[in-house]
Amino acid sequence: MSTAISVGKPSWWRSEFFLVGVLLLEIAIFSRTGSNFATAINALEIVRLSAEIGLLAVWMTPVVLTGGIDLSVGSLLGLCAVCFGKLWRDAGLPWPVAAAATLVLGALGGGLNAMLITRLRLPPLIVTLGSLSLFRGLAEAITRGVDNFTGFPSGFLDWGQGYLVGGIPAQAPVWIAVAAGVIVLVHYTVFGRALRAIGHSPEGARYAGIAVNRCVAWVYVLSGTAAGLAALVYVARVGQAKADAGTGYELLAITAVVLGGTSIFGGTGSVWGTLLGVASLAVLRNGLQLSDQPGELAGILTGVLLLGALSAEVGFKKFSARRRASVTLASSNSPS
Amino acid sequence: MKRFGRELSVTASLLVLLAVLAVTAPAFFGKQQLLATLTAAAPVLVVACGMTLVILVRQIDISVGSQFAVCSIIAGLMARAGYPMVLVVPASIATGALLGAFNGWLVAALGLPSIVVTLATFVSWRETLRWVREGEFVKDLPDRFQWLGMGQSAGQGVILAVAALVFALLVYGLGWIALGRRVYAVGSDREAARLAGIRPGRVTWGAFVVLGALVGLAAVLNAIRFADVDPKTGTGLEMQVIAGVVVGGVAVSGGRGTLWGVLAGVLLLACISPALVFLKLPPQWEKAIQGGIILVAVAADRGGRSRLS
Amino acid sequence: MSRIDLPSEVERNAERGAEVPLLRLTGVTKSFGAVRALKGVSFELRAGEVHALLGENGAGKSTLIKVITGAHAPDAGSIEIAGQSVMSLDPAQAHRLGIACIYQQPALFPDLTVAENLGLRLEPSTAWRRIDFAQRRARAVELLRRVGAEISPDAEVRSLSMPEQQLVEIACALGAGARVILMDEPTASLTRREVERLFELVRDLRREGVGILYISHRLEEIFALADRVTVLRDGESVGTRPVRDARGRPTLTESELIRSMVGRELNQLYPPRAHGIGEVVVSVRNLSCAASGVCAVSLEIRSGEILGLAGLVGAGRTELARVLFGLTPADSGEIRIHGAVVMLRSPRDAMEQGIAYVPEDRRRHGVILEMPVAHNVSLAVLGRLFRGVWLKPKPEQALALDLISRLGVTCAGPQALAGSLSGGNQQKVALGRWLATQPRWLILDEPTQGVDVGAKGEIHKLIRDLAASGLAVLLISSDLPEVIGMSDRIGVMRDGRLVEVLPGGSNASTVMAAALGRSDGDGKEGV
Amino acid sequence: KPSAPDSGSTAPAAGSTSGGVPKPLTVAFLPKSKGNAYFIAARQGAEQAAKELGIKLLFDGPTEPDPAKQNEIVETWITRGVDVIAAACENREGISTALRKAQAHGIKVVTFDADALPEARSFFVNQATPEGIGNALTDEAARLLQGSGEYAIITASLTAGNMIEWQKAIEKRNAEKYPNLKRVALRPCDDLKDKAFAEATAILNANPNVKLLMAICSPAVPGAAEAVKQAGRVGQVKVIGLGLPNENKRYVKEGVTDTVILWRVVDLGRLTIHVAAALARGELKPGATEVTAGALGTFKISGDNVLLGEPFKFTKDNIDQFDF
């Protein structure tokens, strides 16, 4: 595992260490300041509340690894949510069928991005900026803005609101399974290695016989599917589907990814880091709230955390390079 | 010609939209509406000019909306505190430049990726403002604030003139001044620029400072159109501006693009929303149409390259 | 390259040598992390001399040049320019002090036009100056004419080929009116005609009193051009010697030079040709591809055979290779491998047919600079090596270690980033990746470009061994002696067509005549 | 008659009482979004009431109206352990799940401003029903237009729950009572004043016959007024809307805006906290017909709706008396 993750990192330092530190610090502080923060129930609540963002962020990681970005996931979540509602209520499909169709829809949405990116060779930033508007707009158009789907059957709602044995939230298994799947995919498979190669140098990867377009297309399709899945989890948790679902989630997901140390230029990064990123953001939000602090502080501290994580990494690299250089210099000077 | 493919395709899209309007809703070209559309687009254009510099050097700034709000509020508060406008305007510009310099310092000196840096400052400034202002308008501004005390038509003239001046200066600067060409050089190949004796760090930092200053200016240009300042102003500005710039053909991979394309891109996006009102299209289609137009305009010229900057 | 300088010129140079040198380095040391690229190098460059810098790949030549241009700050040591000691040098200052450089990797702006590239590098550095486009363009035209490049000043550099970019670099150095010009393998991708042109330029510059530091792996160039030569080995200077004595007689032999570079005797001969040429592996009929200008190419390669491909720059050899590897699929024609018709629509298709392609541009296509050596060599065999979808670090490591020792790659280990290797070693890694696929047919595009003599010999032997083991090899090279020395048959391309196939060992003038499209075969290239 | 702080606190919510030492009652106050002047005004009232009653007030909400975030905040409050939650619901069904869960944890729930599903809360502090608001706005529009003419609506967003209800109420009243009144446009302004201005300008130019702009979210009222003013059509085009007096004083006094309709938001916040406290202390039980809110006076309860009173019309004559 360590060799797979440490790809391209020059030393033992990884942003994971910084994040573990941050997480421990958060826990230490909030245990003192927050009411009922350090309880098992709260820990499980954090898992529950971070499921949607977590799903999106975990799938955003391979996208960013290829040097791309997917700004459309939040909007696609909204579109999938209302389509699920529409299929279930207006088309009268049983909810498992509607759910399956929603996943397919998510994949199609991702497929649109994939097609524009790989066929027309447009930058992902621009394509997904456009589809960000497009998907949200379609969601609003389908519902004329006003439609609100509620009253889902309890069999479905249990996925988002129920608990399993021991107070484990019902969405936790899905969330953990997906996260584990992405970890395996990115870190332990040939596909994951190909993604890194593409992130570092798409041309180089093509010359190495990697089917660059196919890999990139898959990544966006999967990211779209993840948006579909997140939409289901969202609808099950909140109990309603409306066109504004998931507004701004793309930024939260990207924040978690880059906080987790994945390079926005592609090639390096890890899903573990993303999970830590999701966790430290979720704990921050939750802890501040349990400490009766204003919600704005969470936003400000998120920014500080992002800058801190990046500067720490850069600073450490510079420091270690300088130290190594001075060591070699000293050794080279001594004999002469 | 191939080099200016995007400029042409965007201009064509704009002309098609205008042609449709000319046929179906000639009222769109009434003096009042034209003035309103243009004065609303002017601050966006000013910010887009700055954003062009930043994207040309292969960076991006998504914090402009938040900077815009901070500058607007500072301008409003100073004006209410009784400072004359000749101080308020430079103060707003300086605030913007300062915020830009902070972003630029993190990017150029520490080498942090700009998209992440500005994501962080985007959230931080906006939340700080929310915390401090709690959504309260800056009200009871002195009469010399709105339209700079010159009255509506003169004020609108000033806004358009300033925006045109900024645009012209930057077109000239980017096209004919050595420094401007260096912006392209740095975005095209940073290492080659360094070897050619250009200091890429300084150019990058400078681009952020100029963007910040232009955001400060744009904030004033926008604020003086109204009698009070909404602290939520500038929400979503970053998307509007970035969309305008990239639709206008500036490559996110740096080094390519012209301000003329940006002008067309900004105008295209600025026309869509009022156009829907005139075309009597249901508002719920607005975002879908906007996204569709972005994708079509960009796809019409497939010259882009697929690497994210 | 047969011209010998007039003795009087050499004498003049000797006189000048007594003056203050243009450039003097003392005890320059430079480390990159744990790699010590330069260890106390001292050296001086006089006015009006061509000073050659030799050394194996990774000896530190490019690093030395970058120290002189201010691109790298040395860790220790001092630099004097025209007798003045300079403390901290940066590229802008070096430029002001009259130092110009042709880097190994063209340092150009791909999005800008040729004229703009020249302008940015040559015009005064005042930031607020208004640009005079007409003057800038006129100067570009003039400089391009002087280097003999048929390039429009309004062309975007992105659209230029590697050698064309190299010519723009040369024009830049020329236009700078520099007193010191540093050239890092300027001829690596030039054809003979362009090389000749460059040599004339260099001689002109020498006559004007310019000091030229010249790096090349082609020893014959050193003898044709240089006045003195300094050899670097493992970041240390082995010594400086004049190339000719006062009467213009060589004072050095090639093998002496090689010995001082590699520290041992080297056999300079090409490995013997094969005898056991087997059945036809590849046969191509009437292959055309409009997009890349390849036109009706037919060829045949047998197992154990090396087919060389010669041609002028832009003759379409690389384009043909790209078609054969499925990178730009063909429009018409037929490719058979072992008799079976195959469709090559993508590199994957080609790989499945046992085709391997080591591309020309190693930094962009050959290796992935940010990935470790181990990941680079396993990239093309991920599926096969790991049988399925799972990554297994152990076999990968073993593969990398095996290739590193087989090809003699100098690096810190399989985990070293490919980008930290010297050019020659990167080339070996690129080759290693494809050897790992155990191909039936190997296409090599400029496999020894920028590779030092030692490694070059190793690569040549390797290619021959591979062929002997039954591979069919297509060897594209602009190094004429190499093509002639290595190939069993020599194909010559011109304008996207395979115009002639000559037997191995044909003489150089016959090959050049075919490449130039002249039937008289007088061997004198150049316009 | 104020009761001892601990006597009524039968709520089993964790952390409210420990070891006999009475802890102040904790009331969590959830707006639809923070940083919205409307809810800031409501918070003013809530804080006033908290001081009067000696209770601890928590104020938190999403930065932008978002049912999922509201949900999340309620869930965290359940974990934290509060005594009462007073929520303004961005979306009826969306939040009800979480509120029901809170009730299951022994937390009392009241809603204000916008209601949840009835079984998810004990009382709704009703400032005005959607019908009340819709009727008031439509009637006012009809009065100003003398029963016939074209008008346009500017709303916050197409998806905001209460906006949708008001639109429906307006439509219904319009169809029932004013056949000659015609709505020709409906545009969202994303809760931004600048955008409201741009939309209003476009509406005026695209529909020269529009005689009245009805802005049903607070930033849109000054935005629309400014648009009318800049179009130079003050007097020809009327402006009415739902908004805060402070933001509109200038335009009302200048005669650009005719009427701003709203309840006394500060009192709404204040009353909500009183109801919440009374509920937690057991003074207010289902079926009650009245509730006393300290110095504010006594309010009627109809069913489970505590009625604040009729919407208030702020006009040139009275707007100076209010500061929120």
Ligand SMILES: Nc1ncnc2c1ncn2[C@@H]1O[C@H](COP(=O)(O)OP(=O)(O)OP(=O)(O)O)[C@@H](O)[C@H]1O
């Ligand atoms: N930027 C760098 N970072 C780390 N190591 C470097 C860097 N540049 C050069 N090196 C290392 O320094 C040593 C000298 O490299 P240099 O490029 O000077 O060799 P060279 O003599 O020019 O070789 P070649 O003939 O292949 O061009 C090599 O071991 C190389 O790996």
Ligand SMILES: Nc1ncnc2c1ncn2[C@@H]1O[C@H](COP(=O)(O)OP(=O)(O)OP(=O)(O)O)[C@@H](O)[C@H]1O
């Ligand atoms: N990216 C490109 N865009 C446009 N034209 C190109 C491009 N690459 C090559 N060409 C043109 O295609 C023709 C064949 O070039 P190619 O690189 O195949 O030649 P070559 O014989 O391999 O030369 P070299 O010695 O550079 O390897 C030339 O005219 C060249 O200018």
Ligand SMILES: [Mg+2]
């Ligand atoms: Mg070198």
Ligand SMILES: [Mg+2]
């Ligand atoms: Mg070639």
